[in-house]
Amino acid sequence: MISVSNVSFSYDDGTPALEGVSLDVPKGEFLCIVGHNGSGKSTLAKMLNGLLLPSSGTVTVAGMDTADNEHILDIRRLVGMVFQNPDNQIVTTVVREDVAFGPENLGVPTEEMAVRVDEAIKAVGMESYAESAPHMLSGGQKQRIAIAGMLAMDPEVLVLDEATAMLDPMGRRDILRIVRELHEKKGITVIMITQYMEEAVGADRVIVMNGGHIVMEGTPAEVFRMGDELRAIRLDVPAAVEMRELLLKEGVADCGDAMTLEELSESLCRSLLKN
Amino acid sequence: MFKDITLGQYFPTDSFAHRLDPRTKLLILIMYIAAVFLVKELWVFAVLIAFMFFMTAMSNVPVSYVMRSLKPLRILLPIMFLLNLFMISTGDVLVSWKFIKITTGGLKQAVFIVLRLFALVCGASLLTLTTTPISLTEGLEKILSPLKVIKFPAHELAMMMTIALRFIPTLMEEAEKIMKAQLARGADLESGNLVKRAKAMLPILIPLFVNSFRRAEELALAMESRCYHGGEGRTRLRVLRFGWRDLIAVLVFASLIVLVILLQKYLPLDDKLFALISGAKA
Amino acid sequence: MPIVIEKLTYKYQSGSVNEFTALKDIDLTIQDGEFLGVIGHTGSGKSTLIQQLNGLMQPTSGKVTVDGFDMNDKKQRMKGRALVGMVFQYPDHQLFDETVYKDISFGPRNMKLPEDEIDRRVREAMRLVGLDEDEFAEKSPFELSGGEKRRTALAGIIAMYPKYLVLDEPMAGLDPAGRRAVSDMINGFRKKLGCSVVMVSHSMDDIARCADKVIVLRGGEIFKYGAPSEVFCHAEELNEMGLEPPFAARLAAELRKKGFALPQSIYTNEALAEALKPYGKGWRNV
Incomplete structure (x- = not known):
């Protein structure tokens, strides 16, 4: 679906943000990209729909090169992008009209647009706020509207560029749940960029970035086995993994690859409560 | 809490007036203004004011809300009244005391000015009370769009207004937070002379501006991501359509203009009225 | 002397149709040197509560006293406010000056301290938050990274030597290493300056790491208050409220x-x- 090959990028002042990054995202994958602030992960995200163009290398979406100006609208329609700050991506003063902003730009006929917009609002569970003013919503609700705005464009890929970073735990939980649902039910390819390791646990694949490079890649289980390496590059492991490491170190129990509270408690029951 | 501020003064309800197309409302406002300026006979204002009550009734907005919009005029109106009353000395003299002289011409002019302003402000606020700023923007965009031929940026202008409307509450809230953050650092915003106070505002204005620029940048990225590429080939979720209401409204306002003209031509009651006043004095 | 809150009630737009009670009958004492963690949802009243502590908002009814200064009284409020340092969530809301050094000196300068004392404090504050003087003093605060901005904002308050340090979500938006660094820093100046700390956070893990007392707010009322072990033992109740113990x-x-x-x-x-x-x-x- 998306193919990033040997991409480098430097900012205007010459500081390199990405160096020789290659990455393939197949259709239907749930990919998580983690890295500390300044690791290049957000730069990579902005490459995926042509907001930034590589200094060298290519990015293609469904076979279309992002550097090819002719296809840029098609690419942006296919790759929906949700940003970090909920306030700065809502354009108009009524929720329903904001969700329609993308389809309006694409020239979708009015009747079809109304259907799409209402479906998108329903998909994120914001029906009762359709006529509200965005500034009266909570951060989590605003991000749901931002997602709905993407869904209304009928994308195949959803990129969340630290979309949960400014939310409270409840908002974060909601967004995560909605994104998982979209992935499972609609088969949308998800690329989630985050610094919260908990959010990476359910992914199909995790990519760890540092200093503009991909430094680790694998299933969540594989990646979170390398706790010390992650901490060395200013990252962390999910709370369950931290606990499991401690239990192993203290010689209490070996909980294998448990990454969530449920897995950990089940594993502990199996190993410690068994007669 | 600036959060609850509603922009303009839209009164959310449902009514005949609320359902009118914003373009129609702009048009009938112009017709109404024309009618107000056509009035040359004082007593015709009574007709106009009666008509205004009728409009208010059709808009489902409480009269008190309409009156509230006159508040900013509460200083201007009396001054205008008094100025006209004392400065104009045409017609018969009604009161004469030392250097003060009130004449029928002055009185008439003073009442005239006040009533005209009153009628204009009430009419305009009825428009903003029954129309959301956003649909007003939409209406303006549509009305101005023929001017695109001469490169008038109607779409861009409307987009800018939309974004401004969207972000004003957000920026107000942010200004409040910044002010608190600086107050907590002991900023003194109240004492000192004008220059000193203006300087004291810098710690608030600078973060506000810097953040606004960052917001603008991020918003531009978000808009691009949502395939924004100017007004070309854009469709709209809400299509403005003229309906039977709009036709009725325009007809009613047209009749108002005709009525004003006819009444003034065939029923010049003012002279009789003033004759009565001067007669009573004599 | 402590901060004492008695029967504090705060209503937004009191008396209007939109009246909204943000805090109801709060009684709370913050002891000298104590570390109080404040937990609650967006809208639970926690932001309103901390803004009462330095008199940015005043009670609709009830009383807040900071070391005996009545925050309802305009004159005493200024004296009380001087004791309470408040760091808001977004450093972008307070950084404004040309250089990091000047920005940090804004608070001490407002306190009308002598120039050499200001200089001494700014340098010390920079050291305490881990900003290298040679590297950062002359830098523009707008060129800093998120974590560095946060440090600068903190230093701006630390330099005022508050007796009570109030922090609103000091870790929000930082990467894991940044969160750890801020947490260590707060513990650092607590030891060094002996100040009380009031910290609002969504992350109970962050609060569990350092708080002596924890208060959980719900709908403007105190839902739980006590030592961390007394509060966190209600893990399931808290979980149901959508808070993450x-x-x-x-x-x-x-x-x-x-x-x-x-x-x-x-x-x-x-x-x-x-x-x-x-x-x-x-x-x-x-």
Whole structure:
């Protein structure tokens, strides 16, 4: 679906943000990209729909090169992008009209647009706020509207560029749940960029970035086995993994690859409560 | 809490007036203004004011809300009244005391000015009370769009207004937070002379501006991501359509203009009225 | 002398149709040197509460006194406010000056301290938050990274030598290493300056790490108040409210359900590991 090959990028002042990054995202994958602030992960995200163009290398979406100006609208329609700050991506003063902003730009006929917009609002569970003013919503609700705005464009890929970073735990939980649902039910390819390791646990694949490079890649289980390496590059492991490491170190129990509270408690029951 | 501020003064309800197309409302406002300026006979204002009550009734907005919009005029109106009353000395003299002289011409002019302003402000606020700023923007965009031929940026202008409307509450809230953050650092915003106070505002204005620029940048990225590429080939979720209401409204306002003209031509009651006043004095 | 809050009620737009009670009958004392963690949802009243502590908002009814200064009184409020340093969530809301050094000196300068004292404090504050003087003093605060901005904002308050340090979500938006650094820093100046700390956070794990007392607000009222172990033992209740109790407390609750006999007071990983040790050594639960 998306193919990033040997991409480098430097900012205007010459500081390199990405160096020789290659990455393939197949259709239907749930990919998580983690890295500390300044690791290049957000730069990579902005490459995926042509907001930034590589200094060298290519990015293609469904076979279309992002550097090819002719296809840029098609690419942006296919790759929906949700940003970090909920306030700065809502354009108009009524929720329903904001969700329609993308389809309006694409020239979708009015009747079809109304259907799409209402479906998108329903998909994120914001029906009762359709006529509200965005500034009266909570951060989590605003991000749901931002997602709905993407869904209304009928994308195949959803990129969340630290979309949960400014939310409270409840908002974060909601967004995560909605994104998982979209992935499972609609088969949308998800690329989630985050610094919260908990959010990476359910992914199909995790990519760890540092200093503009991909430094680790694998299933969540594989990646979170390398706790010390992650901490060395200013990252962390999910709370369950931290606990499991401690239990192993203290010689209490070996909980294998448990990454969530449920897995950990089940594993502990199996190993410690068994007669 | 600036959060609850509603922009303009839209009164959310449902009514005949609320359902009118914003373009129609702009048009009938112009017709109404024309009618107000056509009035040359004082007593015709009574007709106009009666008509205004009728409009208010059709808009489902409480009269008190309409009156509230006159508040900013509460200083201007009396001054205008008094100025006209004392400065104009045409017609018969009604009161004469030392250097003060009130004449029928002055009185008439003073009442005239006040009533005209009153009628204009009430009419305009009825428009903003029954129309959301956003649909007003939409209406303006549509009305101005023929001017695109001469490169008038109607779409861009409307987009800018939309974004401004969207972000004003957000920026107000942010200004409040910044002010608190600086107050907590002991900023003194109240004492000192004008220059000193203006300087004291810098710690608030600078973060506000810097953040606004960052917001603008991020918003531009978000808009691009949502395939924004100017007004070309854009469709709209809400299509403005003229309906039977709009036709009725325009007809009613047209009749108002005709009525004003006819009444003034065939029923010049003012002279009789003033004759009565001067007669009573004599 | 402590901060004493008595029967504090705060209503937004009091008396209007939109009246909204943000805080209701709050009684709370913040002792000298104490570390109080404040937890609650967006809208639970926690932001309103901390803004009462330095008089940015005043009670609709009730009383807040800071070291005896009545915050309802305009004159005393200024004296009280001088004791309470407040760091808001977004450093972008307070950084404004040309250089980091000048920005940090804004607070001390407003306190009308002598120039050499200001200089001394700014340097010390920079050291305490880990901003290297040679590298950062002359830099523009707008060129800094998120973590560095946060440090600068903190230093701007630290330099005022507050007796009470109030922090609103100081870790929000930082990467894991940044969160750890800020947490260590706060503990650092607490020891150095001996100040009380009031910290609002969504992350109970962050609060569990350093708080002496925890207050949980719900709908403008105190839902729970006490030592961390007393509050976090209600892991399930807190979880249902949508607040995330410390991981260890949640896991312990889950394990208790499954038949482990674990003390109620567990809320740190270390304590939980310790409590599980007997099981690891072949103990059997009956």
